[in-house]
Amino acid sequence: MAEDAFTEHRPLLFTLAYEMLGSATDAEDVLQESYLRWRVVDQATVEHPRAYLVRTVTRQALNHLRAVRARREEYVGAWLPEPIRTAPEVSDDAILAESVSMALLLVLETLNPTERAVFVLHDVFGYPHGEIAASIGKSEVGVRQIAHRARRHVHARRRRFQPDSDDTRQIVRRFLHAAATGELQALMDVLAPEVVQISDGGGKVVAAHRPITGRADVARFVLRVSRDPAVLSHVEHATYNGMPAARFLAGGALDWLLAFEIHHGRITGLYGVRNPDKLHGAEALCPLDRGGPQPWKP
Template identity: 60%
Template sequence: MEDRRVVGEVRRGDDAEAFDELRPLLFTIAYEMLGSAADAEDVLQDSYLRWRETDPETVENTRGYLTQIVTRQSLNRLRSLRRRREDYMGAWLPEPIRMEHDASHDVLLAESVSMAMLLVLETLGPTERAVFVLSEVFGHSLVEVAGMIGKSDTTVRQIAHRAREHVRARRKRFQPDSDTSRAVISQFVRAADTGDVQTLMDVLAPDVVQISDGGGKVHAALRPISGAAQVANFLIRLARTSMADMRAEFGIFNALPAVLLRSADGRLDSVLMVELTNDRITTLYAVRNPDKLHSTDTVRTLRRDGDHR
């Protein structure tokens, strides 16, 4: 006999299937709202439980309804996260997510999950962030967004204008991963490993910045390091001491080429994401906080679209 659940007097057997079809989209929304894969997964779990309690006959558009649930759950979670991040030790970086190698074909999606954009979104208030993400990245009308977050159309238009201006003033140029950028990064890794200062200086932009996130749990620079000479010296000292026996691997994280550093016993020590402009390294994002490295082997499927039901 077919196994079907009953909610009230409504029989339903495809609630899990509908949710799973939209999971990549819903995860992407939650992650862009929170900057944390672990918290995004928690939001999806809570949202699924709410979805199971919903009478499906009252839902005209599954995608819109689930987007609303995930958005509101993310807003609640973000407000509590922001209070914790105020007390974070050292620089805070988003939790890195491993992406498929062909994910950068959607340039808007790739840019929206890049480290630079997530750090800009972090400077928005929770509601501003929700309005910007839903309208600018996922293409919802401001009328739809107003319904999703429970505010008037006029208020949402004002919030959207402020958020767009804020992001535009801070947005950095985004350069998708390419074969050339990977060649530059290979040269960079060899130079850091061998202590070749001149080659490092050749691949680093003059105003390069290194940001390290240790979360107070492992050694990391508490403040960003700026300038090619300063960054080069820091990397060489690091390579000679704590990184001396590390093995380097390559991957794609947050639509950026990345170097993964593992100890001799295979433990992941760091994910170093590399941002380039015109084939020069402009920013290095080093995530070392072990709490942010648990799911780095999981390849995330991200989407900006979903089934309309």
């Protein structure tokens, strides 16, 4: 029965852990730790299983996030969230789609662990300040101040984008065609002037170590990469992190992933993940659930 409750709420718990950590691998570790704790609980004392599990995952994710921060500061090259494959229906929930996007997860990475937890729990999942305070061991007044500070920080840095749709996929097709044919002007036409390209190789494969900004520089970078016929010979369209994406295969295996941030019909962000450690779990579809707030009373 304990397993049934955990299984029922697993998509919600994974979504929460992933948004707090930006890593599907770390989120799974947190869920495993939380499940082991859940198994030894006296179920008769738990009035609201979902609330209890959310609180447990929140605390475990906070502990995990504090532990991995130093590791991320030593990361070789640009760091990107571990991509997750999402169903197109995720785009129907605008808040959920944005909350798992590469753009917002990168902004959340600039918050401290407590700020990140409060922002995710309140602004994404809709939990009241008082319930969050009880979960993270802060006063309600303190949580309100943290929430205000985190929200102001995020809103000042967040980038708007269009979730995956027929329109955005058409723009991706135009981009890939221009890259494959070497048409510089056609490529420039689909890129926004302020476009940013970020590559994550983790020091394990060849990738740009720093973000590339501006339409001209990004276009030249894309065409340089695309000179190798093998790069664009096996491409699949998919949805990752609620965004349109292209999967590049080599020998039938995923070699790298490119997610597209699109706004007002132009590509404003390109997120290329090549680190093999971040791609090994990128094949499976990740069920996500933001749900609605319920009483936390454990």
